[in-house]
Amino acid sequence: MGFAATLDKNLSIAKPEFNRWLIPPAALAIHLSIGQAYAFSVFNAPLNKAYGWSIPSLGWIFSLAIVFLGLSAAFGGKWLERVGPRATMFTAALCFGGGFLVSALGISTQQLWLLYLGYGVLGGVGLGLGYVSPVSTLIKWFPDRRGMATGLAIMGFGGGAMIGAPLAVYLMDKFKSDAGPGIAETFVFMGLIYTVSMLIGAFTVRLPAPGWKPEGFVEKEDPKKLASHVYVDADTALKTPQFWLMWAVLCLNVTAGIGVLGQASLMIQEVFKGSVTAAAAAGFVGLLSIFNMGGRFFWSSVSDLIGRKTTYLVFLLLGAVLYALVPTVGAGSVALFVGLYAVILSMYGGGFATIPAYLSDKFGTRYVGAIHGRLLTAWSAAGVLGPVIVNYMRDYQISQGVAKASAYSTTMYVMAGLLIVGFICNALITNVDEKFISRED
Template sequence: MNTSKNRWLIALSAISIHLSIGGAYAYSVYTTPISEKMGWSPTEVTVAFTIMMALAGSSAALFGKFVEKNGPRKSAILAGILFGLGQAGSGIALIIDSLPFFLFTYGVASGLGLGIGYISPVSTLVKWFPDRRGLATGLAVLGFGTGALITAPIAANLMNSVGITNTFYIIGAAYFVFILLGALYIAPPPEGWMPSSMKKDIASGKKVFKKDLQQLTSKEAVKTKRFWLLWTMMLINTTAGIMMISVASPMAQEVVGLSAGAAAMMVGIMGIFNGGGRLAWATASDYIGRPNVFLIFFLIQTVAFFTLPFTTNVLLFQLFILLVVSCYGGGFSNLPAFIGDLFGTKQLGAIHGYLLTTWSLGGVFGPMLVTQIRERTDSYTPVFYVFLGLILIALVFSILMKKDIRKIEKTVHEEQKEGEAVNY
C-alpha cells in the first residue's frame, strides 16, 4: 500500500498544491485594474478578497472531516476544481459586469477551494515524515507563503498583454493543472510506516524519537485543555502578525519617518521573512521541540512590542517588524506538526481545520484593532501596548502548555509501568 511512492515527491506534490492556492495573496495586483475597467470602487473589489480569506479558515474547519474521510487525493482534486473555477469564473463575472457574481466566484468558490486545499496534503505529509515533521510541513507552508511572489508578476504581465478576463482564465486553468498534478501523486503511507533510516536509528539506539502524546479523534481533541491553549496561542500570534502586515508601511513612515520607497522595500522583505520563517522555524522545531518554538515566538514578540514604542532607530524598528512577521509565518508551519505531537495523526486534518479558524478570526481582529486604536488615539503607540498585553497572555499559555504536556507524559509513563507490572 503506497510503499513504492517517494516521500520527497509527496512533499513536492504538497508544495505544488500550496504554491497554487498561495497565489490568492497576489490579489492586490488585480484591485486597481478591475476597479478602473469595471467602475467598481476599490472597496467593492477588495470585498472579494475579504470573503475569500474569511472562508479559507472556516472552510478548513468545516471540511476537515471530509478530508480525513475521503483522503488527500479526492480532497485536493475538489480544492483544485473549486479554486480553479473560482479564478476562471472571475473572468466571466467581468464580462457580464456582475459584482455579485465576482464576489461569489473569487470570494466564495476560491475561498472554499483555498481552505480545503490548504489542509488536504498536511496530515499526509506528517505521516510520511515522522522523523522530520517540522521540515515537511514547513516546506509545504513555505510554498503557500511564496505563491504570491510567483503569481503577482505573472498576472501583472498577463493583464498587460492579454487583458484581465483572459488572465483569470489562464491563471485559473494553471492553478487547476498544478493542483491536479499534486493531487494525482499524493497518498497516505501504510499504517505505522517509518523510513528505513528512522528504523535503523531506533534499532541501534542512536536516536530516541518521542511518541505522540495521545491518539485522539477531533471530538476528543477539542475537549482537552491543550487544544484551547494552542487555539488561543495561534489566535494571538496570527492576530499580531496580520496586524503588522496590514499597516507595516504607514506605521514605519509615521513612527520612525521611513520614506515611502524604503517602506515599500521593507514590505517586500517582510514577504521573505514570512515565507523563510515558515521553513526556518519549522525545521528548528524538529530539534528543539514545538513547545519551545512557540515559547520563543512569544518571548521575541514580548521584547518587540515592549521596545517598539521607544524605538527611534529605523533599522531596529524594521528588524522588530520582520521578527514579528517571521513568528507569524512560523506559527502556521509549526501547527500541523504540533497537532501530530499533541493529538496524533488519527484525525490530524480535522483538528488542523478547527485550529485554522484562528486564521479567519485573526484576519478580522488584527486589522480591526489597529485601525480602531489608530483612529481613536491618532497614534500607533497604544497599538504596541495592546498587543504587548495579548502576547504576554500567549506567553503564559505557552508555559502552561509545556506543563500540561509534562503532566500527560508523566501519566502515560506511570500507566505503562503499571501495565508492565501487571503483565509481569
C-alpha cells in the same frame, strides 16, 4: 477503472519502492498556487480604476476568502481523513481555479457579487481544502521530521504571493487593449494555470501503507509526543483544554502579525514620512514576504530540535518584546524598524508551519488533518481581529489629534499584550489526559 476510481483513497497508497521525497514537491504545487491569496491586493487598484468599485468593497473579497478558508478547513478536515488527500486536493483545485473563472465572469459583466462568490466563497473553499490536505500527509510520511515536513509545504503558501503578484501584473499588462483593461483575461489564465498545477500535486501525492516507517527509523518514547499508534480523534480533541489553548495561541500570534502585514506599506511611510517612498515601502512589503516564507521552514525545522512548546514560547515572548521596542527603538531608525518587523514576520509564518506538528505531538498523527482544519478557525478570527485593531486604533488616535507618525505606538503595545496572553496560554499546555486517548489494535 473509471476516472472517479482514481481518486479512491485505497488506490493512492504508495508501493514499497515509492520515494517519500516526492511528497514535498506535490505539496508545494498546491501551496504555491493557493498562496496567491496573499497577492490579491494587486487587483484592487486596477479594479477600482476600471470599474469604479471602492477599495473597501473590494477588500471584502480577500476577507471572505480567509473566512471560508477557515470554515472549509474546519468542516473539510474530517472529510479529508475519510476520502484521502488526492480527492481533497482534486476538489481544492476545482474550487480555487473555478473561483478565478467565476470572478472573471463577474469582471466581464461588471457584477461585483460574482467576485464575492467566485474568489471569496468558492476560492476560499479551495484555499481551505488545499491548505490542510498536504499537511497531514507530510506528517505521516515524515514521523522523524514532522516540523521540517510541514514547514516545506506551508513555506509555499507564504511564498505564493512572490509568484502570484508579478504574474498578475505581467498578465494584465499583456492582455490590456483598447477593448478593456485585461483583468478578466488575467483571471481566466491564472485560474487555468493554478488548476493544472494543483492537479499535478493531487495526482502525485501518495499515502504511506499502514504501519510504514522510514528505513532505519525507530520510534523513541517521548513524553512530549504521542506514539504513532496512539491518537485522539477529531471530535474528542474539541473536548480537551489543550485544543482550545492551542486555538488561542494561534489566534493571538496571527492577530498580531496579520494586522501589521495588511498595513505595512502605509505604516512605514507614515512613521518615516518624507524619507521612505512608495517604491521603498513596496520593497519593505516584499522583504516581509520573504521573512514570512523563510520563517515557515526555519522555525518549523528548529522546532524538531527544541520542541514545539519551546518554539512557541520564543515566538510569543520575543515577539512581545519586539513589538514593545517598535515605538521607541524602531521609530528612530528605518533599518531597525525593518529589522524588528522582519523577525516578527518570520515568527508569524513560523507559527503557521509549526502548529500542525504541535498538534500531532499532542493528539497523534492519525486525525491531525481534521484537528488542524478545525484549529484554522483561529486564523479566520484573527483575519478579522488583526486588521480591525490596527485600522480602527489608528483612525481613533488620529481623530484625537495624534500625529500619523505616532498613531501606531499604542497599537504596538496592544499587540505586545496579546502575545503575552498567548505566552501564558502556551505555558499552560500539557499532555492530553489519558481518558481522551485511543490506541490502535
